[in-house]
Amino acid sequence: MVLIKTKKEIPSSEITPEAVYLSRRKFIGQSSAVVAAGALAHSSLALPDSWIEDHGYEPGEEIGEDITPEKHATSFNNFFEFGTRKEDPAAHAHQMTVEPWSIEIKGRVEKPGKLSLEDVLKDIDLEERIYRLRCVEAWSMVIPWIGFPVKRVLDKYKPLSDAKYVKFTTLLRKDEMPGTKNLLSSIEYPYVEGLRLAEAHHPLAIFAIGMYGKVLPNQNGAPFRLVVPWKYGFKSIKSIVKIELTKRQPRTTWNRSAPHEYGFYANVNPEVDHPRWSQANERRLPERLFAPKRIKTKMFNGYDEVASLYEGMDLKKKF
Amino acid sequence: MAKPRLAFLTTKPAKWIVGLLLAIPLLLLLIDVIIELVNPGTRLGPSPGDALVDRLGTWSIRFLYLTLLVSSLARLLKVPVLVQHRRTCGLFAFSYVVLHFTAYLSAILGFDLNTLLGDFSKRPYIIFGMIALVLLIPMAITSTRGWRKRLKLNWKRLHRVIYVIAVLALIHLWLQERSTYTDTVIYGSILVLLFIERIVHSLRQRRTRKNVIPSPS
Ligand code: HEM
Numbered sequence: 001m002v003l004i005k006t007k008k009e010i011p012s013s014e015i016t017p018e019a020v021y022l023s024r025r026k027f028i029g030q031s032s033a034v035v036a037a038g039a040l041a042h043s044s045l046a047l048p049d050s051w052i053e054d055h056g057y058e059p060g061e062e063i064g065e066d067i068t069p070e071k072h073a074t075s076f077n078n079f080f081e082f083g084t085r086k087e088d089p090a091a092h093a094h095q096m097t098v099e100p101w102s103i104e105i106k107g108r109v110e111k112p113g114k115l116s117l118e119d120v121l122k123d124i125d126l127e128e129r130i131y132r133l134r135c136v137e138a139w140s141m142v143i144p145w146i147g148f149p150v151k152r153v154l155d156k157y158k159p160l161s162d163a164k165y166v167k168f169t170t171l172l173r174k175d176e177m178p179g180t181k182n183l184l185s186s187i188e189y190p191y192v193e194g195l196r197l198a199e200a201h202h203p204l205a206i207f208a209i210g211m212y213g214k215v216l217p218n219q220n221g222a223p224f225r226l227v228v229p230w231k232y233g234f235k236s237i238k239s240i241v242k243i244e245l246t247k248r249q250p251r252t253t254w255n256r257s258a259p260h261e262y263g264f265y266a267n268v269n270p271e272v273d274h275p276r277w278s279q280a281n282e283r284r285l286p287e288r289l290f291a292p293k294r295i296k297t298k299m300f301n302g303y304d305e306v307a308s309l310y311e312g313m314d315l316k317k318k319f
Numbered sequence: 320m321a322k323p324r325l326a327f328l329t330t331k332p333a334k335w336i337v338g339l340l341l342a343i344p345l346l347l348l349l350i351d352v353i354i355e356l357v358n359p360g361t362r363l364g365p366s367p368g369d370a371l372v373d374r375l376g377t378w379s380i381r382f383l384y385l386t387l388l389v390s391s392l393a394r395l396l397k398v399p400v401l402v403q404h405r406r407t408c409g410l411f412a413f414s415y416v417v418l419h420f421t422a423y424l425s426a427i428l429g430f431d432l433n434t435l436l437g438d439f440s441k442r443p444y445i446i447f448g449m450i451a452l453v454l455l456i457p458m459a460i461t462s463t464r465g466w467r468k469r470l471k472l473n474w475k476r477l478h479r480v481i482y483v484i485a486v487l488a489l490i491h492l493w494l495q496e497r498s499t500y501t502d503t504v505i506y507g508s509i510l511v512l513l514f515i516e517r518i519v520h521s522l523r524q525r526r527t528r529k530n531v532i533p534s535p536s
Binding site for chain 1 (some may be wrong): 500
């Protein structure tokens with residue numbers, strides 16, 4: 001998919017509601033608000049090339065695989081804070097207030113603090129990344145994210161030399177998140193995920209603020225989420241409110257709830273099965289009924305360039 | 320005292336009506352399946368196989384437990400004729416389970432037998448489901464009046480396997496729970512109540528029997 005198709009200039013009246021919403025939050029300062037608008041326009045909307053070039057925002061490189069239709073990527077989600085069924089997040093996530101949004105950066109960093117999303121994003125250029133998303137439940141999608149490398153953000157707050165891990169925490173607001181009120185929950189909230197700092201620094205690891213040329217819908221982790229495409233989807237934590245640099249490996253949500261099922265690393269690995277799902281194959285969504293699209297799962301979800309991060313590690317043990 | 324109005328429950332039309340009522344979820348699902356086939360992605364979402372398997376699985380366990388509930392209700396409400404509809408419920412439960420399995424085989428696995436064998440041998444939740452399905456087969460076959468007469472007391476014994484199946488189904492569900500145990504607790508509580516009713520009933524029966532024939536000591 002090519003995001004920006006035509007070159008004619010659009011009158012401001014044609015800017016999408018998402019764009020209005022984003023620029024209202026003075027997202028990334030005056031000059032880059034334009035980029036935000038670019039990021040938010042529907043793919044059918046045109047933007048001048050110069051806007052894109054000025055801010056480094058370019059349509060993502062195509063990967064030769066069909067992009068999952070937006071309606072499916074935004075209506076079939078795992079976001080247990082809003083319920084356990086796939087359709088629950090789309091039905092309930094609108095209750096989550098995403099504006100204003102602030103992110104706390106703490107732990108082993110030189111410059112900790114509580115920042116508004118606008119501050120965090122200041123001077124950061126947006127880019128589109130078309131990534132495969134492989135869920136541990138053995139299905140996958142292809143999604144065009146809009147974001148920027150995690151490293152760009154971390155560098156601004158200067159991790160100290162003894163920082164080894166990054167811990168991310170999702171918003172927990174019980175009155176806006178019906179799933180968190182479930183008394184029989186086997187996972188604890190707030191949702192926590194983590195990466196080794198070296199993993200977070202890998203250029204493929206991004207923070208996303210948009211998808212499909214628009215701002216993230218709440219059910220997909222608005223307004224600010226992680227995307228690590230070589231790991232199972234649950235690592236790509238949504239709606240982040242806290243980023244903490246730590247010396248020790250953080251205790252992550254799924255790993256805590258069932259350590260033998262969900263490892264800390266959770267790299268996509270066709271050779272390590274989950275008790276409930278063979279990971280050798282995956283089903284690429286959307287499918288037609290009675291015509292499952294079973295494809296072979298690739299090591300690191302096909303992102304071989306991350307292999308060097310794990311040199312010398314036994315990935316069957318460190319799964 | 321006789322309950323004349325309930326006599327209707329034993330008639331052929333009543334059986335048909337009950338059968339039709341019990342078929343409603345299946346018909347609704349069939350409509351969704353047809354619409355989904357004509358217009359992909361509109362009824363069962365991007366992963367229609369999963370959605371179909373889940374819905375059939377949900378109805379499987381509901382009908383299984385409904386079958387157990389019929390006997391309890393017949394006793395609690397003192398409407399023994401209800402039991403005449405137990406077989407219909409049981410056969411529906413069996414049909415839902417067979418369809419649930421067939422949907423899994425076709426719409427999720429795409430008849431990929433390697434994965435099927437892997438699932439059979441490695442995935443506990445599938446193993447429990449499979450045992451439940453296999454145990455249901457002799458029950459379905461011997462559910463007719465003819466078999467009932469032929470097997471006499473053994474029929475009762477054989478059909479007690481339903482309790483094993485009910486527990487296996489619960490384990491099958493429990494092993495799939497991820498972020499919450501809600502479903503397991505709900506269905507588990509229902510099953511516990513059904514068991515309690517049976518225990519109370521059999522204790523009572525034993526007591527009345529004792530009253531009739533005083534023990535020799
Ligand atoms: C008495 C027999 C069975 C009962 C009562 C039963 C019931 C259920 C229930 C209630 C669910 C959960 C539905 C949901 O999540 O909403 C389920 C899911 C499932 N069952 Fe069964 N089941 C039975 C036998 C089987 C058999 C024989 C197989 C296959 C060999 C099977 C395979 C599955 C699969 C693959 C799922 C869904 C897993 C997923 O959504 O990822 N079940 N079943």
